[in-house]
Amino acid sequence: MAMFFAVLSACLAAEVPECGPVLLVGQPFASRTECDAGAPRVAENWLADHPGLAQDGLHCAALADLPALPTRQVADGVHVHLGPPFQFEDSPDGWIANLGFVIGRDSIAVIDAGASRRQGQALFAAIRAVSDKPVSHLIVTHMHPDHAFGANVFAEAGATIVGHARLGDALQSRGPVYLDNLTRLYSPAAMIGTGIVLPDVAVAGSLDIDLGGRVLTLAAADPAHSDNDLTVLDRTTGTLFAGDLVFRDLTPIVDGSLPGWLAWMDAAQDAGPIVPGHGPVARDWQDAIGAQRDFLTALDHATRDALDAGLPMSQGVPAIVEALQPFAGRWNSFPDSAARDATAAFKELEWQ
Numbered sequence: 001m002a003m004f005f006a007v008l009s010a011c012l013a014a015e016v017p018e019c020g021p022v023l024l025v026g027q028p029f030a031s032r033t034e035c036d037a038g039a040p041r042v043a044e045n046w047l048a049d050h051p052g053l054a055q056d057g058l059h060c061a062a063l064a065d066l067p068a069l070p071t072r073q074v075a076d077g078v079h080v081h082l083g084p085p086f087q088f089e090d091s092p093d094g095w096i097a098n099l100g101f102v103i104g105r106d107s108i109a110v111i112d113a114g115a116s117r118r119q120g121q122a123l124f125a126a127i128r129a130v131s132d133k134p135v136s137h138l139i140v141t142h143m144h145p146d147h148a149f150g151a152n153v154f155a156e157a158g159a160t161i162v163g164h165a166r167l168g169d170a171l172q173s174r175g176p177v178y179l180d181n182l183t184r185l186y187s188p189a190a191m192i193g194t195g196i197v198l199p200d201v202a203v204a205g206s207l208d209i210d211l212g213g214r215v216l217t218l219a220a221a222d223p224a225h226s227d228n229d230l231t232v233l234d235r236t237t238g239t240l241f242a243g244d245l246v247f248r249d250l251t252p253i254v255d256g257s258l259p260g261w262l263a264w265m266d267a268a269q270d271a272g273p274i275v276p277g278h279g280p281v282a283r284d285w286q287d288a289i290g291a292q293r294d295f296l297t298a299l300d301h302a303t304r305d306a307l308d309a310g311l312p313m314s315q316g317v318p319a320i321v322e323a324l325q326p327f328a329g330r331w332n333s334f335p336d337s338a339a340r341d342a343t344a345a346f347k348e349l350e351w352q
């Protein structure tokens with residue numbers, strides 16, 4: 001499949017301009033000649049919607065020459081990109097989350113979009129290397145930027161954006177801060193063109209999506225890892241995309257409800273393979289959640305011990321972190337994450 005795309009070099013005005021490549025996914029071309037002729041108009045239209053950015057250059061690229069994320073097929077028609085399981089502070093680019101896509105007879109659903117427009121573009125190129133079917137849906141598993149911030153690539157490609165019923169509010173209240181933080185951490189150029197995209201479809205309870213002979217069942221969870229976690233089950237192969245309801249290798253982060261997360265794990269799901277939000281693909285439920293349940297159970301116990309002892313938060317949090325030290329060698333990016341978890345758990349359980 002010969003396919004060409006216009007690639008714009010877009011710059012933020014600054015003393016030293018910060019520029020990055022913007023892949024214009026909305027308009028593929030069948031040949032380089034057609035791309036050369038059509039690219040200026042496509043770039044002009046895109047820039048008209050992005051008033052903060054200016055054009056520095058424009059060229060046409062063949063699909064095969066675009067940067068693409070490595071992906072692997074974990075079940076028939078189910079493709080996964082595995083992010084390195086480290087937290088932002090230990091990552092050079094923030095491209096840490098697992099991402100995936102499922103190919104049906106008629107269309108493709110993407111599960112999570114990456115940490116920036118640039119990562120979303122690299123995921124899009126990986127998808128197009130495998131299939132030229134339309135991308136009908138982007139399913140965002142939750143609000144965190146490593147999963148959500150490549151979304152506008154897929155919106156421009158024509159996808160319907162699907163998320164938990166609480167995802168929209170969460171992105172509106174926390175998205176701008178996330179974007180500021182990642183821009184500071186990685187550079188304005190690395191985040192060029194990244195925007196906050198609200199879902200078109202909000203899932204409360206569950207929703208089936210039909211890709212043509214292939215149904216995905218989406219399930220909205222109660223507060224657990226975050227307050228807007230959504231899982232995706234491919235009924236054809238039994239593959240479950242768990243989002244950050246399952247961490248492997250990377251220290252789990254509690255940003256929703258610790259008791260809620262423990263309760264979610266108690267309801268075992270007959271699925272496999274299971275794609276976690278971070279870490280390697282698991283073959284079944286026990287393989288997926290075993291280590292995480294041990295860690296979160298220990299966090300719960302240590303927090304209740306600190307509260308039972310009447311410790312104030314200033315002493316309770318270090319006591320919880322100390323109690324979790326036996327887990328330090330088993331989980332990546334442990335120190336910062338354990339301290340965050342201890343604080344979150346203390347604040348939540350204090351009121352119970």
Ligand SMILES: [Zn+2]
Binds near residue numbers: 225226244
């Ligand atoms: Zn997350």
